[in-house]
Structure formats: structure tokens, C-alpha cells
Amino acid sequence: MTPWLAAARAVGVETASRHADDVDRRARFPAEAFAALRKEKLLGIMVPRAEGGAGAGIADVVAICHELGQRCAATAMIYAMHQIQVACIVRHAEGNAWLKDFLMRVARDQLLLASATSEAGVGGDVRSSVCAIEPQDGRFKLVKEATVISYGAEADGILVTARRTPDSPASDQVIVVVPKMGYELEQESAWDTLGMRGTCSNGYRLRAGGEMAQVVPAPYADVSAMTMLPVSHLVWSALWLGIATDAVARARSYVRAQARKKGGAPSSAARLAEASSQLQLMKATVVGSLRHYEAALVSEDEIAAPAFAVAMNNLKTGTSRMAVQVINQCLLVCGLAGYRNDSPYSLGRHLRDAHSAALMVNNDRILANTGNLLMALREDPGLLE
């Protein structure tokens, strides 16, 4: 186990899990867990060594999301979303000195980065923008009606998508990095939801300004295809797997307690076996997709191929469904003990959190996109390549 994973496990077990129910009940930011993650310097691990970070890879972050997901899904989701932003800057900063300097600050000051991709007026399509970068004497201004900025109020910086210029079409987007001092947030909606309550994903009117150098040089289309989309689906899947893993662990303790009383495995053990089998499929999908991403990273052609995009979409739609299925099985195993909110086998929070998976970027939208991509897919790769 890497020292990062060991530290994340300690934060998860000692801090995140202790406050998870309160974070959920009050729909509040998991402040204790993030203080602990900052203390362990886990927010900046993906920043390259040259910029003062630890140079960790995507696998390290995936493993941490899986770990945290078992303790507090909101903590895991916020950590995941933060690392998606870091990955985008790390991979696409190119020679941009402002962005490299910002990465140094992320590592040194353990900055927490949020994302403003959703916008009113685009029908949920994050690959379209209404707002635009308005250049003015080497600087820019930007106003965005962001329907959701998860943990916006707690963030130290936000990555914002916008049209490249006020004359650009909706699909010609860039992504711009804005540190806290460069924006103002006016809250327009609250976040009182079924699950993932601690992500505090309020809606805001975002007013931002800064230097043109804060705009990531690559088109957002490339940043999205090569980094934001695959990394999002990997870290999300890992934390959904974490939620399902803890559900199976609770079901297992329940069955074990029953077995001790009865002096043998009860009939519900067969259903536990079913949940364990589904969990294994889910895990194999996450790990296989992670290896696929790592292999594709070495070649721009690989990562731009329709087959890669299809695989990363399938990861998201597949694992988001599987998480709910696994938890449902566990609920049947635990019965009322799982249904209760005041039992050690309670699965209510797990189930509510997991239901967000199919909705955060709606699976129907992703499936439609995958269906379109399949028109460009010629043949499936072989089994072991």
C-alpha cells in the first residue's frame, strides 16, 4: 500500500466515517475530513514533482476514492471532483507559466478546486456553453449562470467552461482556471437532495475575471475527451464501488452475526454471495478501465479513438447501475436491520448516495452519446490486448 493510500484510509476510518451521518443529515460540507486530507497533503498528490507535488498517478487517486467511498460518499465525491480538475491542469497546462505556478500553489497550499461546467440554457449539455470569455486589454471577464457548483462556497478555485470568444459557437469551448480572489459567487439555488447531500452542490451566478493566461491552451473538446471525461468516470466509478463495498461489508457482518446465533450460515448467505459476485464484476470493470486508460495515455491516437470513448462511457453507465443493484441485494440480506437508520447495518445512506450515480451526467445522455460513437466503431479489440 502506498503511503498516500494508507493516509487516506486513516482519514476515512478515523474522521470521514465518524461524521458521515451528520454530513448527510445536515447536508453540510465534510469539513473535518477535508481538514484531515489537507493535513495529510492528499489534495496536491497529483501535482508533478517539478511543481512541488508528489507526482502521483491516476491509479493512486482512484484507489483513494475507492477508500473514501467506503466511509463517506460525499467526502469521496468532493475529493474525486477536485482531482479531476487537478488532472485537467496537470495534463493540459503545456508551457503555460501561470498554470504551472497555480499548480505549485495547489500543492503548497493544498487548494481545493471546484468545477463550473453546468449552465442554465444548455439543456444539461456540458459540451455547450452560453457564457463566453470576454477579452479586454489582455484580461478577460466572464459571467456564468452555473446551475451547479459542487462545494462552490468551500473551494479555493474554480475551473469554468465558456465559449472561446463572444462570437464563438456554443460548442467551441475553453476551460479557464480562476482562483478564489478572481471570482464572486451569488447563490441562486440550494442543495437539498436525496443523497450526496454533503457535496453542497448549490447553483450560483459566477462573476469572474483574470488574465488570459488562465485559459487552458487546449480546446475544451480535447481536455474533455482526453482527461476530464475518462478521469471523471474512473474516479466516480471507484467511489461508487467503495459505497457498494461497504454495503457488502455490512451485509456480511449481518449474516455472520446471524450465523453465530444459529451455528451455521443462514439462507440469506446465498443472496450475500450474489452481492459479492456483482461486486466482483464491478471491481473488475473499474480496474480494467483504469488499465485501459493508463495504456491509452501513451498515445494521443489511442485516447482519441472512438473505442476508448465508448469504453469510458460504458464504465460510467455500467458501474452506476451496478452500485444500486449491489446495495439492493445487501438490503434484502439485512432486511429491516438494513432499512433502519439507527442500526449498524443501515444501508439507507448508501442507497441514496448511489442513486446519484445514474443522474450526475444522466445515463440516458451518455448512452445516446455512446450509441452515436458506436456508429464510428469498426470492431471490438481482442480479449487480451
Add this chain to the structure above:
Amino acid sequence: MYNRVEAQIRSILKGTDYLQVNVDGLAEDADLYAAGLNSHATVNLMLSLEEAFDIELPDRLLRRRTFASIKSIAEALAEAGVKAEAA
């Protein structure tokens, strides 16, 4: 004058709402993504090209940059065996 292939590419683009600019005013190397082409439309454009030229674009050409300009599309079609001047 455009050659046959380029004229047909332009005619396909004109028959769609993929772009937000007048196709006639586009230089052959103008960035189609900056003109409004998105990823969904790119797949549809690929299908229209395959139908119009009766070809199948090989995997290695199914990249974003293949569809970045009229010129790059014409080059991809040539690579896929479409002859520029043949009737």
C-alpha cells in the same frame, strides 16, 4: 473552383446545420470546430461522407483532427481511396 471531392464535402455540409457559418465563405483549411462542429455532428458527418463516397473510413482516420477542416476531410477521403478528379 473546387475539385469534385471538395465540392461534394461542401454540399454535404450545406445540407446540415452542423456549422454556424456560411459554408461558401469557409477557407479549405478553416477550423470546422471553431465554426460550430461538435462531436455528435462529427459522427453524423462521417456517416454522410461514407454514404456519399461509398467508402468506409478506416479506424486510424476516425479522429477529431480528420474532421477539423474541409482540407483534412479531403485528405482522409483520398487516403480511403476516393479519387479527386474521377467522375
